[in-house]
């Protein structure tokens with residue numbers, strides 16, 4: 317039986333970052349940068365005021381204090397988006413707004429708060445009427461001035477290839493004037509549910525049948541981790557039906573099937589896949605999700621389409637997705653940070669391990685007084701999807717540990733980071 321790491325490693329070996337595509341900024345959210353972004357501009361383009369106030373020469377205000385204010389003649393003003401018309405000379409000041417370019421000659425911006433304008437406002441008698449301002453405090457040279465290129469200099473690498481585009485990275489691109497960006501394209505993932513017992517949601521219930529929940533939980537997981545799901549519906553437990561679906565799936569970047577990989581009489585997925593590609597069937601030393609198929613099919617034009625055959629039990633499908641499929645999707649997306657977000661939590665229930673497999677137990681993680689606690693969400697059999705729906709994490713009992721007791725600490729792979737808990 318393969319270990320979880322061996323299975324993950326052999327799956328990952330088959331996946332590579334996909335080719336780049338050009339996207340408009342907002343559409344690229346969450347994708348990985350496929351180009352090195354070099355700034356063609358200084359940002360900010362000109363040195364500018366960080367506060368509303370007065371642009372002055374530092375030597376005009378040296379030593380200013382409430383009892384020793386310095387009077388300056390106001391010779392003009394400049395707002396953001398304008399260019400200054402006056403040069404600041406000793407003893408003069410230009411009224412300046414945040415973001416406005418600093419006039420020639422000025423090396424310091426005195427905020428309104430440090431002048432008598434501030435006081436004048438509250439008394440209703442403006443010092444501007446006098447054409448004069450009094451500075452009540454000495455500031456160090458360069459105060460409240462943001463130099464040109466302070467954020468990003470022209471010619472500098474603004475964003476590295478491989479960066480994940482979050483709102484801040486998209487903001488950087490926009491600040492460079494860019495409206496499109498080269499990113500690694502998202503993988504298209506074809507999803508086929510197999511089973512004679514399956515009905516599609518929306519169809520009327522029927523005796524002996526169950527609804528295809530795996531198709532939806534798998535497709536939603538694909539979406540959540542950045543892929544583009546293509547739901548191909550249900551293949552019946554016969555080679556013709558599966559064959560037909562398979563053809564549709566071979567244009568995708570990855571093919572996922574659910575069920576038909578255990579040892580039942582109708583597990584034809586195994587047979588057909590073995591005939592149509594290079595397919596390995598594995599038992600992975602994990603619980604749930606022991607049976608797993610993995611291989612490659614030949615698609616149109618000799619394209620090799622990797623396939624992961626997920627187990628049919630609804631929880632097994634999702635756990636196998638989190639541990640085996642998610643890393644593959646992230647690699648195709650160009651991501652290198654593939655570790656699952658993990659916490660160490662004090663268990664509130666025992667987790668038993670009866671047969672030397674790595675157990676992924678459904679838990680809800682809470683935080684109290686700075687510590688994480690993990691409680692089982694209920695029945696842990698692999699068909700109980702409702703206990704997966706209650707969970708925000710998977711607590712791990714290693715293969716060589718027969719039991720972790722309540723009060724001991726376990727590693728938990730987080731499925732969610734609920735607001736307020738973390």
Ligand code: AMP
Nearest residue numbers: 509511528529530575576577578628629
């Ligand atoms: P199998 O691997 O085909 O033996 O399926 C294992 C279990 O998973 C059986 O109880 C199936 O009914 C169930 N199952 C298979 N496919 C799905 C599906 N798409 N949605 C929900 N349950 C499924």
Ligand code: MG
Nearest residue numbers: 510511575576
């Ligand atoms: Mg079946």
